[in-house]
Amino acid sequence: MFKHVLSFKSRFNMLLLLCCSTQLFAQEQCDVQLGHGLIITEDVIRIVDKGQTRVQINNDNQLFIKGRWKILDEKESQVLMQYSKGLRDTVPELVSLATDGVNLGLTAIEQVVTGYTGKEPAVLKDQLQYVERALMDRFKKGDDFFYIAPQSLSKLDDFFEKEISGKIHSAVHGSLGAILVALGDAFESNEGNIEDRISDMGDRMDLIAKEIDRSLLRKAAQMEKKAAEYCGYLKLLDETETQLQQIVPELLDFDLVQVK
Known part of the structure; x- marks a missing residue:
């Protein structure tokens, strides 16, 4: 049984590496810092600092x-x-790119673990909520808004590869214990042949893993294409912001796009 579990663990790690790799963000180094938080809705753009709106643009013209x-x-x-x-x-x-990739990975983990246990273990639920909160502190989107926190866009690799990846690893490793407990309980209560159940779960894992792989490869291709565009866009945006600051000097106190 432990041999099967180890192979499953290897597959988990493979999925995590695919999910959380940010080499795509690092294809072109872009030393850009966002100096303030930014909220974008259909009609309003707000530059925020410590929860307070400092600059507001209504309908792109006020x-x-x-x-x-x-x-x-x-x-x-x-x-x-x-x-x-x-x-x-x-x-x-950018916000969609950041959140969608991680959310896909979290969904994949939920599918795999629930496939083994028949339900989502409490430890997994708690850990994944922690991952989501960490992500939402930096990037958040809803039906009618996008939010990005002040941060260095050149250090997204550290955020995803270390912080987010580490939290997902903790969630997965904690869930492996719940899987073993679930399989052990099934064996003790004589709910079918344990080897058959492991084999069935292994087949389900393979099917889910292949589908996730295809989804992640498609996502990776999209990210790779867009990543190279961000530097150019942000540098042009910084130039436009500089022009606006020359028109309205008060905006210098709320410099948003900072290219170093």
């Missing part, structure tokens, strides 16, 4: 700083619109 409306002429409004649309074109996609 600028508020600390709640005060800044009147712009037509030419200045064009710069504001270019900046606002630049944020909309870049940030939501």
Whole structure:
């Protein structure tokens, strides 16, 4: 039985490596820092600091700083619109890219573990909620908003490969114990032949693993294509922000895109 479990553990680790690898983010080094948090909805963009909105852009054409409306002429409004649309074109996609890849991996783990035990073990549920919270502190999206925290976009590899990957490893290793307990309980209560059950779970694992592999490969191809675009977009966005800061110097206090 332990031989089977070890092979299952190896498959878990393979999936984790596929899920959490951020080499795709590192294809092109982009030393960009987001100096403040950013929330984007359909009509409003908000630059936030310590939970407070400092800069707000309504409908891509109205600028508020600390709640005060800044009147712009037509030419200045064009710069504001270019900046606002630049944020909309870049940030939501980045947030989706970050969250979707990890959520896919979490779903895969839930499917595999539930396949063994017939239910989601409490230890897995608790651990995965911890992973989700860590992710949502940095990236969050809902039906009508996107959020990204202040952070270095050049160090996403550390966040995903160390912090998130480490938490997922803890969840998986804790769940392996629950799987063994479930299989042991089945054996003691004579719920069928234990070897047949292990074999059946192994087949289910193979099917799920192959489907996850295909999904992750498709996701990897999308990420690889988009990763190279982010540096260029963000650098152009920084240039537009600099133009806007020249028009409205108060924005210097809330510098969002910082290219080093």
